[in-house]
Amino acid sequence: xxxxxxxxxxxxxxxxxxxxxxxxxxxxxxxxxxxxxxxxxxxxxxxxxxxxxxxxxxxxxxxxxxxxxxxxxxxxxxxxxxxxxxxxxxxxxxxxxxxxxxxxxxxxxxxxxxxxxxxxxxxxxxxxxxxxxxxxxxxxxxxxxxxxxxxxxxxxxxxxxxxxxxxxxxxxxxxxxxxxxxxxxxxxxxxx
Numbered sequence: 001x002x003x004x005x006x007x008x009x010x011x012x013x014x015x016x017x018x019x020x021x022x023x024x025x026x027x028x029x030x031x032x033x034x035x036x037x038x039x040x041x042x043x044x045x046x047x048x049x050x051x052x053x054x055x056x057x058x059x060x061x062x063x064x065x066x067x068x069x070x071x072x073x074x075x076x077x078x079x080x081x082x083x084x085x086x087x088x089x090x091x092x093x094x095x096x097x098x099x100x101x102x103x104x105x106x107x108x109x110x111x112x113x114x115x116x117x118x119x120x121x122x123x124x125x126x127x128x129x130x131x132x133x134x135x136x137x138x139x140x141x142x143x144x145x146x147x148x149x150x151x152x153x154x155x156x157x158x159x160x161x162x163x164x165x166x167x168x169x170x171x172x173x174x175x176x177x178x179x180x181x182x183x184x185x186x187x188x189x190x191x192x
Contacts, residue, residue, distance in 0.1 A: 042085040
């Protein structure tokens with residue numbers, strides 16, 4: 001059995017390039033702790049540091065044939081570690097900026113859970129009220145409020161008079177108002 005701990009960097013590189021797993025284990029053991037410590041000093045996150053170092057060694061093993069082209073393997077390892085740390089740091093800054101931006105947006109919206117709940121309840125109540133409307137009345141209401149059609153456009157579309165549209169809208173609103181009165185009271189209470 002070979003004694004790899006006496007191998008120089010170049011000898012280890014050559015053995016790794018040939019697929020010698022024992023040489024790779026020696027290489028790993030020589031550098032892993034110092035690299036983790038180095039990256040941890042940059043990121044201040046031990047688990048993230050271990051993950052980065054693990055990725056470095058996996059990459060080296062995957063691309064082992066090219067390892068002989070590297071002049072100083074230790075310099076190469078630290079350069080990769082710096083680059084990966086910077087990428088994590090940049091990604092963290094971007095995420096922090098996004099989170100701060102989202103927080104500012106939500107703060108400016110001043111939407112409370114009660115308001116969200118009330119809006120959902122209002123939508124449910126409106127849908128239930130619409131189900132109680134006669135079919136033609138519901139169609140007129142939906143064309144007006146959901147499709148933004150004018151009374152004249154609705155009259156032309158349904159081939160009815162504009163007065164019929166107006167009357168049907170008034171009746172629809174009266175029925176819907178009965179269903180939504182409790183929600184208006186709840187909205188007043190929330191805003192007190």
